[in-house]
Amino acid sequence: MAKRIDVSDLDIYYGNFKAVEGVNISIEPRSITALIGPSGCGKSTFLRSLNRMHEVIPGARVEGKVVIDGQDLYGAGVDPVDVRRQIGMVFQRPNPFPTMSIYDNVVAGVRLNSTKMKKSAMDDLVERSLKGANLWNEVKDRLNRPGSGLSGGQQQRLCIARAIAVEPEVLLMDEPCSALDPISTLAIEDLMTELKERFTIVIVTHNMQQAARVSTSTGFFNLNGVGQPGRLIEFNPTEKIFSNPEEKATEDYISGRFG
Amino acid sequence: MSTQTPLAPVGATSLGNSGPVREQRRLPRFAPLGLFLAGVAVGALLSALTGFSVALTVIYGVVLGSLFVYLVSRAVEGRRKAADRLVTSLVTTAFAIAMVPLVSLVYTVLDNGLPRLDGAFFTNSMYRVVGEGGGAYHAILGTVIITALATIISVPIGLLTAIYLTEYGTGRLKKAITFFVDVMTGIPSIVAGLFSYALFTLIFGVSVRMGVMGAVALSVLMIPVVVRSCEEVLKLVPNELREAAYALGVPKWRTVVKVVLRTAIAGLGTGITLSVARVIGETAPLLITVGLITGTNLNPFDGRMATLPVFAYYQLTQPGTATQAFLDRAWTAALVLIILVMALNVVARLITRFFAPKTGR
Numbered sequence: 001m002a003k004r005i006d007v008s009d010l011d012i013y014y015g016n017f018k019a020v021e022g023v024n025i026s027i028e029p030r031s032i033t034a035l036i037g038p039s040g041c042g043k044s045t046f047l048r049s050l051n052r053m054h055e056v057i058p059g060a061r062v063e064g065k066v067v068i069d070g071q072d073l074y075g076a077g078v079d080p081v082d083v084r085r086q087i088g089m090v091f092q093r094p095n096p097f098p099t100m101s102i103y104d105n106v107v108a109g110v111r112l113n114s115t116k117m118k119k120s121a122m123d124d125l126v127e128r129s130l131k132g133a134n135l136w137n138e139v140k141d142r143l144n145r146p147g148s149g150l151s152g153g154q155q156q157r158l159c160i161a162r163a164i165a166v167e168p169e170v171l172l173m174d175e176p177c178s179a180l181d182p183i184s185t186l187a188i189e190d191l192m193t194e195l196k197e198r199f200t201i202v203i204v205t206h207n208m209q210q211a212a213r214v215s216t217s218t219g220f221f222n223l224n225g226v227g228q229p230g231r232l233i234e235f236n237p238t239e240k241i242f243s244n245p246e247e248k249a250t251e252d253y254i255s256g257r258f259g
Numbered sequence: 260m261s262t263q264t265p266l267a268p269v270g271a272t273s274l275g276n277s278g279p280v281r282e283q284r285r286l287p288r289f290a291p292l293g294l295f296l297a298g299v300a301v302g303a304l305l306s307a308l309t310g311f312s313v314a315l316t317v318i319y320g321v322v323l324g325s326l327f328v329y330l331v332s333r334a335v336e337g338r339r340k341a342a343d344r345l346v347t348s349l350v351t352t353a354f355a356i357a358m359v360p361l362v363s364l365v366y367t368v369l370d371n372g373l374p375r376l377d378g379a380f381f382t383n384s385m386y387r388v389v390g391e392g393g394g395a396y397h398a399i400l401g402t403v404i405i406t407a408l409a410t411i412i413s414v415p416i417g418l419l420t421a422i423y424l425t426e427y428g429t430g431r432l433k434k435a436i437t438f439f440v441d442v443m444t445g446i447p448s449i450v451a452g453l454f455s456y457a458l459f460t461l462i463f464g465v466s467v468r469m470g471v472m473g474a475v476a477l478s479v480l481m482i483p484v485v486v487r488s489c490e491e492v493l494k495l496v497p498n499e500l501r502e503a504a505y506a507l508g509v510p511k512w513r514t515v516v517k518v519v520l521r522t523a524i525a526g527l528g529t530g531i532t533l534s535v536a537r538v539i540g541e542t543a544p545l546l547i548t549v550g551l552i553t554g555t556n557l558n559p560f561d562g563r564m565a566t567l568p569v570f571a572y573y574q575l576t577q578p579g580t581a582t583q584a585f586l587d588r589a590w591t592a593a594l595v596l597i598i599l600v601m602a603l604n605v606v607a608r609l610i611t612r613f614f615a616p617k618t619g620r
Contacts, residue, residue: 056505058429085508095499098616099521109507112517148616159503166507 003069003086003169003200004029005050010064011229012042012049014057019045021229023064025219032192032201034211034238037221038253042230043204044092046221047172050202051087052080068170088168092175094155096147096162103143105158106130109166125165133161134191153184160191164199171195173203177210189214208254212242220250284335291328291344298324321352365597372594375587380595384565385553390581395592397555398570401470402599404559405549405566406539408474409481414531416478417485424486425493426515443483451479452544459548468550470559473566476544481534488530492523528610536603540596542568567596 005027012020020042027033035043048054049062052073066073073083096105106126110117117125126143130136135157139150147158156176163171173192177185185207192201192214205211211218219235234247245251302319306312325348333341383394420440424433455476459467496519504514520527550563551573571592578585 051506053502053506056502081508081510083508084506089502089506091499091502091506093499095497095503097500097503097518097522099524108504109509112504112507112509112513114513146616162503162507 005170005200005202006065006067007050008065008067010046010049010062010066012045012054013061013063014045015059018229020049020221021231023232025232025235027200027202028217029200030196030198031216032196032203032214034215034218035202035204035221036206036208036211036218036253037230037233038223039206040230041221041223043221044174045230046232047174047202047204048089050170050172051089052083053089055080085166086168087170087172088163088166090156090159090163090171090173090176093179094152094159096150096155096158098146098148100147101144102139102147102150102158105147106161106165108162129161129165130158132164132191132195133157134187134194135161151184153180153187156180156184156188157191160188160195164195168199170200170202173201175204175206178206185210208242212238218242220245220247220253222249222253283337283340285340286332286335291332291348294327294331295324295348298322298327317356321348325349325352368590368594368597371587371590373591375591376594380588380591384555385570386555388553389579391584393584393588395565395567395570395588395595397552398565398567398592399595400555400557401549401564402539402567402596404557405470405473405477405545405564406535408471408559409477409538410531410535412474412478413481413485413534417482417534418489418527418531420482420486421489421493422515422520424490426511426519440483440486443479444487446479446483448476448480448541449543449547452476452547454479455544455548468548468563469561470549470556470564472548473545473564474559476548477538477541480541480544481538484534484537485531488534489527492526492530493519495526496522522616525611525614525616528614529607532603532607532610536600536607539599539603540568542572545569546572567592567599571596 005025007023007025007027010020010023011018012023023046035047037043045054050066050073054060054062062074064074068086072078097108100108103126104111106129107117107122110122110125127136127140130139135154138154139145139158147155150158156179160171160176177188180188189210192203195201196216203211203215215238217235218238218241220233220241221230222233223230234241234245234250236246240246241250242254245254251257299316299320302321302323303311303316305319305323306315309315325345328348329341329345332344336344379392380394380396381399382396383392384397385393385395386397420436424436428436455472458475459469459472463469500518500522501514504518505511509518545566546569549566549569551565551569552563553565556562556564571589574585574589574592
């Protein structure tokens with residue numbers, strides 16, 4: 001299931017503004033890669049370019065290559081919808097569909113695509129996905145209640161369940177814990193460690209302890225100044241980044257001497 | 260306002276200006292109202308001296324009442340509170356003035372319309388009725404049919420335009436559509452009627468009369484309202500939901516149909532219902548295009564039809580020998596129209612309640 005992502009010379013634009021410049025990165029399958037860096041340095045923009053969510057914004061475009069198992073995501077004739085089916089995403093703010101029950105939210109990816117599925121298979125999928133997101137025990141008795149009635153942390157795990165229900169190869173997470181309390185954060189971090197066995201995970205986080213706790217590799221993004229494009233400064237195994245970074249800027253950021 | 264004073268515990272606050280929380284003298288609860296009414300009374304007296312008139316009484320009364328409240332409050336409570344009271348009395352007055360025509364209208368229509376609001380009014384047409392009796396059976400059905408047709412024409416066009424504007428449109432075309440929709444909102448209803456009349460005359464020749472002509476005229480008025488209300492509602496759907504659907508690999512059109520429209524359905528239903536209410540009482544375009552008959556014609560594609568507003572208009576302007584009977588029917592037709600509009604509003608509320616996303620735990 002999990003796949004390797006190779007990014008080469010990726011420039012990302014919003015209209016004429018170059019937001020991210022010259023990213024080269026290799027993301028290993030079955031690993032968690034954390035992206036850290038100050039606000040506005042292009043981490044989220046880069047993450048969104050990995051499943052072509054970036055181009056949803058009017059005027060946004062990308063130059064360069066993103067290759068997943070030999071296939072260029074931005075190649076001619078590649079349908080962004082197919083890309084997104086393979087590469088799921090969890091957002092900063094939990095966004096369950098407000099009109100749907102917990103059950104319907106989990107199978108939303110299947111239902112919205114009108115894939116035919118038997119009721120029993122769907123039940124299995126819901127149970128499997130909710131168990132995968134560590135939410136099953138909390139919601140198994142109220143699957144038909146609205147998803148928006150859950151707590152923030154539960155909603156976020158519901159969104160993770162929804163994302164893994166379509167069985168993607170890669171899971172992108174854009175600051176998935178920034179709106180959550182420490183206990184919910186811990187639950188999601190534990191979950192990520194479990195999901196690592198099956199998916200390639202890329203997570204953007206502002207929480208450096210989180211990056212240090214869960215990730216196998218870490219990339220540090222930075223920008224030289226306001227209006228300048230963000231760059232990937234350093235990409236190394238997490239241990240190395242946090243103990244003995246190669247770049248001075250990384251060390252400054254990690255040790256809090258930034259800016 | 261002293262901002263430098265450090266916060267002291269509330270209990271330690273003494274009277275006077277020493278503490279951060281000053282004890283304030285306040286007017287008794289109903290004093291402002293009493294003062295205002297006293298002002299109105301003096302105003303009435305003043306206007307009586309110069310030859311009584313209602314308008315003068317209101318003007319003098321409001322000015323003097325507000326002044327009394329302000330001055331007394333300023334003397335007792337201080338400047339800020341006085342300004343607060345002054346604005347409160349002005350705002351309340353404005354509200355009261357706005358309510359006057361509404362209440363008066365409802366009262367007058369009820370008063371004049373109730374006598375004929377009987378079974379016969381809903382079961383009889385005006386066929387071969389020249390005096391008393393008769394009813395608006397044909398006109399009620401005509402209004403329902405023509406408005407329903409207008410809705411059938413307007414809702415798909417309006418809703419799809421709104422979807423285009425919020426989900427797909429970019430650049431010049433979007434701006435142009437928005438501009439023309441705004442212009443269409445301001446089209447006088449008689450112009451819409453003339454447009455439809457001219458259109459059908461071109462196709463079917465002079466002196467053609469059909470119910471569907473009225474429906475077309477009404478939809479010219481209705482489409483911009485539908486577009487506007489649906490667009491506002493669709494804009495309210497959080498972008499995160501669209502992104503959530505995209506991230507699941509859902510194509511855009513499915514996202515629009517199954518997520519955006521589904522989330523906004525309560526607002527859409529309300530908007531459409533209110534836009535129906537907006538056109539159901541239009542008279543001028545129907546007068547030109549549909550005309551009026553005394554009998555019942557339920558076929559909107561053949562000949563004149565009766566509608567409530569036109570019915571009321573003719574009952575009022577061309578009463579027969581039994582003038583009072585005609586006037587009564589006009590009032591009752593107006594009352595039925597108001598009841599229809601109110602019913603539509605209630606339906607809109609119910610739609611909002613039943614289709615709104617549920618948040619219960």
